[in-house]
Structure formats: structure tokens, C-alpha cells
Amino acid sequence: MKLDAKIPAGPLADKWSSYKEHAKLVNPANRKKLPVIIIGTGLSGASAAASLAEQGYPVTSFCFQDSARRAHSVAAQGGVNAAKNYQNDGDSVYRMFYDTLKGGDFRSREANVYRLAECSLNLIDQAVAQGVPFAREYGGYLSNRSFGGVQVSRTFYARGQTGQQLLLGAYQALMKQVDLKKVTLHTRHEMLDLVVVDGKAKGVIVRNLDSGEIERYAAPAVVIATGGFGKIYYLSTLAMGCNASAIWRAHKRGALMACPSWTQIHPTCLPQAGDYQSKLTLMSESLRNDGRIWVPKLKDEKREANAIPEEERDYYLERRYPSFGNLAPRDIASRAAKERIDAGFGVGKQRNAVYLDFSKVIKEQGIDKVKEKYGNLFSMYKKITADDAYAAPMKISPAAHFSMGGLWVDYELMTTIPGLFAVGEANFADHGANRLGANSLLQASVDGYFILPYTLANYLAGELKAEKITTKHPQFDLAEKEVKEQLAKLIKIKGTKTADDFHKELGKLLYDKCGLSRSAAGLKEAIAGIQVLRAAFYKELIVSGEPGEINAELEKAGRVADYLEISELMCHDALSREESCGAHFREEYQTPDGEALRNDEKFCYVSAWEWAGKDIEPVLHPEPLVFEFVKLSVRSYS
């Protein structure tokens, strides 16, 4: 299989305009005949659904939550980047492009990343027009702050709830289209299979989570906007329902999966407190604008944080990365924390955390200013831990957060199955091996509002004369039968371990062997371990209830079944890449001072994986990354 990224020719700055100028269009009268299915109503799914419906395509949208407004984009805290250069501090589309490319350790496509930066300008205008209440200066101009991995202030924010506000903008635009009957929205529905007819995506099988019924939907185009799968690590910053099922089932139907092991482990989360814990809450990266990270210089320090004098504190980020300091990118900050914790300098009861200290900024700017900037984060911290972060430093720890990997897509956001598109975190596209903070809201929005409406039209223009496939097609019968059989099989096992038990075990294994650092030996152990766990799952699982009713346990079991497969692919992916880049840190490949050692000669490609069948090793199809406009450099933040 030869992968074609379909990058338009021409100068970098002209590629996207040139694409738009030459893309095929569909006449407004014909758009009514070309329905589109969109799975997921987060920022990318809702913005895509609203924008396509506004153009006149009949859209059918699905989400597993009970309202489209609850998708996990809602939880993004810190902000959204745009190269507006409102602060006159040297920002530009090119600068943002370069920061993002470098932040991703040169493992993404130049053309995609440039387009992301280019479209960022428009996104802020769009969001403001929808009524997103971004922070403003007293005179009325939009305000910005700085995020990790950059030296300009280009992050727009709405207190610590930027994701919520952007999502509500998209949700409201979507609900308007629902009211106009341009979008049919099915909440509490989960995609369980993709239907492919003659090599093209033609529909989906979904389960109504409130009735348990299996339903079929057909359309000449299917868009997957189901977000990331960091929940595979069990303890993560993700929502409980986030999952890999839609992308994994599409993968098994022929869509290649790209760099699935590239997971961002976020440096500023609340540490684990006990075995019962179900998630790790994220504290926004924006806190690193003013908070200083440190651990005691003394091993097994017994004193409280405030009792440790200044000279006995190790501000290790400021020490190791003086030019970026506490705003070093996420992968670097997380690894540095792990290094200190593993070396015995961790703090807290379980010695699994580091301090994030605000005493300096409180002294300099006053407690009121700090409250205004971070009030909701400090109160969230207090709610969960019962500790007051104004009085003593927060205790934070790294946690699984964002999937850079996902379904492989070309420049048009189309997967290797014609007619199947993937947008937002569900795809692998713009972030390379590490995503910069405040770029995920951006990518989700840009994919949905500004890119897909052009590229999907370009595909659908060719489908006008194609044979219309309905849900009566035998491929639908087949897919539905398989889905029903799998659900019945999970319930029939009647073992002694719950889906959560398996999920926790898998998560721990994956975090240890395919998390912040990886090694060939560890990954091989993980693959063997996952195979054992998967076999046990089909013998010892217990699911209560029936398939034909509300059944949260059955939903979980289906997701864990998929996790037990995609995790193995993640390990193969990490094992085959014999270099360190971004979030992918192979212990065998590091510089003498412990930094990632990239190998551009051998691994300057995207690893796209093909499903070869059950219990057969996946097949790698490398997509070479060609850098025409920038020179690859060592990613240094020191």
C-alpha cells in the first residue's frame, strides 16, 4: 500500500488557498442528496456538523453522552492558540507553524501544521462572533497568555474554562441546525461498527444506549470525531466514557492507524491517592505561567513544603531548561518530574508528586490577582484534596492526557477508506510526537469549521452519481450480526472479574511499559502481558444485565475489549520506532544528559499500521515526512 498524503504543490503559504481554489464543489441543490454521518459532538464533531448543515448537507450526528454539550472538549481548561500577534511580541503564522512543528519534534507534515496556524486567525473571529466570552483587557481588547514551548503570548482563554466556552459555541450552532431540522441528533448512541461497501465507507452500526437496540444508518460519507483514547491507561485526565472503539473498529475495517503509541502525559495533574481512584484531574498548564515547580534537594524529605528553606529546594525545570524554565513543553516537563520522583525526591504521602508553588507570584502580585487568574483551579484543587494552595504549594504529578496518534488521514482529513474522514483528536495529523498546550482546542475547531467543509465537499462531488447504498445492503446485515454476536459473547462469559478490573490492570501495564519511557525489553513484556490479559478477559469477565437495556457495564466491557487490542498495537508501534522523539522516549536512545535522541536518517516517517487480522502482527506502512521548508534541528529548550 502506498500512502498518498495529497499535499498540494506550491509554496507553503499558498498550499491551503490553492487547495480551496481548486477543490470540487457541490451545487446547493445537490447537497440535499448527500447526507453525512458524524460520530461525536465534541468541538470537532459539533463544529463540523453545524458548518456542513449550514451549507445544506443533511447531517446525522451521534454522541454517547446524554447531551451534545457534555463531550470531553468541555474539560479543556487553559486556552486556544492563534497567531493574531495582538501582543506585538513577534508572533506570526510562520512562527506558530515553526513552534508547533518543533514542539512535535519534527514528526508531522509541514503543510498540515502551516494550515493549522493559518486557520487559527479565523477561529478566534468565529468564536467571538458566536459569543465566546474570551478574557478582555479593561479597554475591551482581547487578552492573551503564554503556554508551554513558546516564547510569545498567543493563547486566548476564558478563565480556566476555555474548552467549555468553545464547545458551547459549537454546541449552540449545532442546536440551531437541529431546530432547523438540518441536523438529526442522536444522543446516547455509540458507534459499534463501520460499514464498508466496495471499499468505500457507507454507513455505521450504532447501539442506542438507552434501549440497547442496534440501529443502522447509511450515508456516502462518515466522519469520526470521537476524540482521544488516553483513558486506555485507566488513570488519566479523560472522561470515563472516552474510548477508542469507533476508531478501532474503523481500523479493523481497513483504516490505517498512525503512531498510536504517541500519548501525551500531562505534567500537572493531581497524583493518585488510592486504588479506588477512577481518574486523575488535570490542573491547567496555565498555572505554569506563574507557578514554580520544585522538589526538595534532600531525599525522603520529611518537612512540610513551607518549612523547607529556599536553598534546599531544587527548581529542576529552571535548572535544566533555563530559557523556558517552568514553561518547558509537556513531554519534557513530565519526564523531568518522573526522573526526580523515580530518583526518590517525590513528595506527598505516596512520594509520587512534585510541588507547584505560587508563593512568589502571590508575594509579587497579591492574592487577589492570583485569584482572578486561577481562582477556579485553586478551588477545584481544594475540593478534591481539601488543601489550600494559596497557603502551601500544590502537589502535582504526570498523567495520561492526549492521543497524538489516531486514524491516519491525508491532507483532506480522509482516512485510507474513501468516504471515511477523521477530525480532531481522533486523527493523527498536526501535533507530531508531542502536542503544544492550547493547540488541541485549535485543531479540533479548525478541522471542523474550516477544513472538513471544503475537503468533504471535494469528495462528495464525486459521489453524486455513485450508486446509492441503503441500510438494506447485505454489508449492513453482516456488520449488525457481528456486533450483536460480540455483545452476546461478552455477557455469556459470566466470570469473576469486572471490566474495570481488566482495565486497571491493562492501564498499569501500559503506563509502566509504554508510558513516559519505553524500552525494547519492556515493550516485549507488555505485548506478552497484554495477550495473556486478553485471553483472560474472554474467560473471566463478568457483565451483568442484558444487551437490550440500559447497561453501563456492557458499554465498558466493549470498550475494554477494544483497548485490549489497540494497546498491543501501541506497543508494536513504540517497539518499531528505534529513536526517541517528543513523547516517545526510548531509554536506549538518549543523549548523555538524558534528552531525547532523534534519528532522522531512519525514522523521519509517520508509522501507519494496517490490521492484519486477529492474533497476527500488524503491518507497518511508513509515510516519509518530507521537509521542504524548514531544516530539522535538535529540539532544545535549554
Add this chain to the structure above:
Amino acid sequence: MKIHLKIWRQKDASTKGKLVDYDLDQVDQNMSFLEMIDTLNKQLILKGDTPVEFDHDCREGICGSCGMMINGQAHGPVPGLTVCQLHMREFAANETIYVEPFRALAFPVKRDLKVDRSSFDRIIQSGGYITANTGQPQEANAQLITHEIAEAAFDSAACIGCGACVATCKNSSAALFTSAKISHLVKLPQGKQEAAKRVLKMVAQMDAEGFGHCSNTEACEAKCPQGISVLNIARMNWEHLKAAIFKD
């Protein structure tokens, strides 16, 4: 610690429900309330019983999925929290805790603690938006919005749509939810164009869904996890009056 639970179990909207007793040992006080229910559910599953169904997702207080009455209070005893942020340290050892679904005519029970809140979506659908199709809006800084106005709009926009305001109101009124969206949009200059139409349609939809009227007890604000102010309701009433008078 040990606790006693009385949890509302109901198969579906048309079946009669009842409170069922459960005892739970070894509850860690650092567990969240939902993690406590997870623990109970695991025990029920292993015994061959049906686990308690409840809505939850982000578990960090922002998605608005979770919500239940705990000892008669929406989201439990601590103000400013959602259930997922409530921790067992708020309860005493051996305490008996009553857990029931949100009750309102417009929130029918689906099963156990799960209720149908799609009425909220239909209220937003009826006009809770600014019409700004994707395309070429004006430059974001072309229209200045003062810091104070942006912050005030945010205060209203922070609503998470959990439904605690309705569940806690003796009239099951959705006035706080509806007015928060109306206020958010009308406070901003870009939201003023559709203000009159919006308030008339949203209030009509709110009534059509079967929510009761607001009688100013302010219980909603007291139980709102985001601290949304009842002044939004006053603004909604004012906007509604204006719109109704100047309709033609």
C-alpha cells in the same frame, strides 16, 4: 469507615421504584462519592445483582453529567460542588445516606439515578445561540467589549447544564438555567440582535417542557455548582417584558 446507603432503584419510567438498603464497609474518606458507588457496584456485580445506573463522565465538575439528590440535596451537602467532586470525608462513619434521582416532571427517570434532561437541549435549540454561521465574521478586535462585560457574560455562560437548579426548586423551575443563557448572550454586543426573539422563544419552550414557574426562593443559586446568580432570572424577566411589550 462503614456507611449505610438507601438508594432509589427503578427499572424504567413506567415501573414503580423504591429505596433499597445497602451497607458498605471500608469506605475511604478520600474517595469521591461516585467512586464509592463504583465500589458498591462492583460488589453488586460479583454477587450477580444489577449495578446502580447513574450518569457521570468527566468526573471533574465540568461536563454536567452527574447529578443526584443526596440526603435530599442536589449534588449533596457541600455548596459549589457536583457529585463527582464530593468526597466521602464530608460524611460521618456509620451515617445513613439517602441517594435519589433528580425529581422533576420535565426530567423523567430512565433508570435508577439516571434522568432524561433532553428538555434542556430543546430550550437551547429554541433560541439559545447567536446566529453566526461559519464563514467570514469580522475581525475579533473590531468590536470592543470591556473587561467587566466579558467577565459578566462569562459568569452567566459558566452554567454546566446539570439540572441541580431544577431538582432543588420546589416548583421544578428551569428559570436559572434558561436565564443564564439569555443573560450570557444579551450581555454581549454580538448577542443583542436576536435578543427579543430569543427570550420569547426560550421562555415559551421552558413552559412547554413542563417546568414550573420561579417564585424567587433562590434555592437554585444556593445549589448551583457554578454559583450562577439569580440576578440572571431578574434579567430574563426584564428582557421578556421588554420583548413582549415591543413585539410589534
